[in-house]
Amino acid sequence: MTRRWRYVMSQYAALAVNILPPFLYLLVFFYVPMSILLVMSFWKSGYMTLTPAFTFENYRLFFTSPIYLRALLNTFLIATGTMLALVVLSYPIAYYLARFSPRHERLILFLIIIPVEINFLIRIFAWKIALGRNGIINSALMSLGVIDEPLSFLLYSKFAVALVLVHEWLPYVVIPLYLALKGIPQEIIDAARSLGANRWDVFWRIIFPLSAPGLFASFVLVYIPMLGEFAVPTLVGGPSGYMLGNVIESQFLSAGNWGLGSAIGFVLLTIILILVALVLKVAGLERML
């Protein structure tokens, strides 16, 4: 064997040692199960039965059932509404922290991040205590005489799901936005103003477009996972806060219809992949970097 050949082989060996373990892990625990689910979604499926076949019956069932389509619509309503609320809430916070550099900038950032460290279930149950019929908010409002009856929309509603999701995801929107805004050099804003841009122009023509990478990052980090949410709607959503994640979960865990569950899962996955592709195209991220 020539020395050159041995060198090439050693390079390949090094590469293999580096990428093989993660590749195998993903293969065994992600690609194989996903493939099985994909195959299953085309099988004949019923309560606790699964017969190998090739049929679009599961997909047809999903797209013809008003209940499932309603859950799909609900999912997008809740996720989109929550995302909008998150952006509207986060932008001023991130803007204030990044552009005005208040004295306690780091402390405020820390306070925003800290809820992430609190156990997810504890947070949800805390919200249930606050929002319930006899919860803190209702009893406070009643004793103040603002309302006579407990507000029923507070818990087990789309509102409750959105509220808890906002709380859960806020740091993941604030931080990318903060970083994007912090990265805009002051000189650029000064240049725009000296060229005759008023505050409105400076924001919409300079600051907002330059913060877009932060918005896209938070979209991918937050909006996409929210589409697959099922724990929050299960605990605080009630019937009107029902999301597609709940449908999928129940097909697997209670309805016993794995074929239909897989099919709905892949419908959601396809929609998400299309959305991500669109976002990347619109954002033109490679152009901005």
Next chain:
Amino acid sequence: MDGPRGGLRVENLYKRFGRDVAVDGVSFDIKPGEFFSLLGPSGCGKTTTLRIIGGLLTPDAGRVYLNDEDITFLPPEKRDINIVFQHYALFPHLTVYDNVAFGPRRQGWPEDRIKAEVGRLLEMVHLQGYEHKYPRELSGGEQQRVALIRALITRPQVLLLDEPLGALDLKIRQQLQLELINIQDAFHITFIYVTHDQSEALAMGDRIAVMNEGRILQIGDPRTIYENPINRFVAYFIGNTNLLEGRVAEVRPGGMARVHIPGIGDVWGMCRHHCERLRVGLDVAVSVRPEKINISRTPPSEPGYNTITGLVQDIIYLGVSIEYIIRLEQGLTLRVFQQNLADDARQVITWDEIVWLYWLPAHALVLID
């Protein structure tokens, strides 16, 4: 329009950041179409002064007038003053075309006029065909050219330039210096040029204001600043100079003074600033520019020179000139420039030789401050 526009006057500007006084009573008056340099070391307050003129900062006290109109509290977008920044400050998400068109669009120019003007200015700075490139695709020199025409396209009355060439290589810097001078000539716009590079200020400015620690020390044309510095700081900061510290031994009418320099003896010098304070016993510095000193193996043949001897400690070959470092008594050294006249074999002086140094009293400045 009535009369030339672009005259700018600042009066007693004062600005503090926390406990630091950045600008401490700065005043000057710039004529329309003048190329005015603000020169000083970093942290001397020159950029703060510029930002106050541009409206990016509000002074704690003092006034800014443009054509005798008080604009001290006018926001930057309402001032007919544009700025070119050291790091170009191009909008990274916009093309070259949209960057240059930014100002005209704020003023509501029709798009066909913008298009024609952007094309014309790009050609002027040798960037024709660059319309659709993004700033990150350009070199530093190209980016600064774009930033320059972006600031010029609307013909502001005053253009502020904040170390615009500071981030560029020497070659590109020299080329852009020339282009800037030509552009300023062609546009007749008042330029206020901030720099810490004294050679740049000397080469480019009609007038120079030398700043240090928030104050203006001296304002004058390049020759005056160089030949007649007002104090030790200006003498030392502009060009290189030899500063000899001593004490006045004799004063003659007309500003002539004999100064005793410990270890060297007495030298004659001229006083040109604050000479009414000149009296025997006063501590002063004598400034002699290295190129004004003659170096020779023999003493001067004519009288009237300040003459000393020293030992050649170092020779630095600079191409156009040769710099000698001459050691005197008491650890003093003098820098001497000689023009490089290679055919003059007599002049070839080497290390460790004892040489004569002599210069005219008119070239030795007595500095009181």
